[in-house]
Amino acid sequence: MSFSLDTPSIQTLKSEAKAYREERARVGETITHGAALETVARAHGYRDWNTARAMLPERVATPVQVGNRVKGTYLGQNFRGLVIGVQLLSNMRHYQVTINFDEPVDVVTSELFSAYRQRVTTTVDINGISPAHTGNGQPQMRLMRE
Template sequence: MSFSLDPISAISLKAEAKVLRDERARAGAPITHSAALELVARAHGFRDWNTARAALPERVATPVQVGERVKGTYLGQPFEGIVIGVNLMTDMQHYQVTVKFDDPVDVVTSELFSAFRQRVTSTVDVYGVSPARTGNGEPQMRLSRA
């Protein structure tokens, strides 16, 4: 089992404890949920589960929320739209965000043809910036609250 180091929350530690408990049960060495919580808390450097729970936020901050109005650029083109999906990625540092644009965005820079998109899904960090880059080195998506 691998543990994420940053960012962590009470919810992410509870999820890790559930995975640990399931793994131990499959290996024939079952443990209680509270024992799994204690082990996970210690693995993250806390004295015990109560100390971890008191020190950690309930949830990890997200760049945007479902239903929120956003603006930004996608493949270099400006957009405004609404967030219709946000999922925390397994690395606990990136989010898969789905945005429905108010007006379709032409994602092709060629003058010979166009390719319009009205709904896109992109991976962004907590600041709303995509780690993936276009050919000119710019992030594929930059988004912020409108």
């Protein structure tokens, strides 16, 4: 079975059910967690919670995990490094990734001065490619596992 970036995870549906329950409680309506799970599952097009639970992944796939060795380009410069942080962003399509480079990377193309970075935090998609681009149209970061 394959999943797209639009496929929610079970954890996502559980979070939505919790938020739905809290929302209903604010307007004075008490519902059980089970009822909230059923409502959220139907809202996502599933017959019931058990059907959603059987069909969806437990968690959303990530491009890298903390502790992975990675390589790639950052602002056009090659690097190798260690992933020290990964966080799924609220749009459920991008990740904030923090990488500690093995060797500092000069992020300035000018011959007049340099600016070295050893640790960067950037946003990438599931393929490890930054949605932000440099002035020449290249992604700010291209990331892959070693």
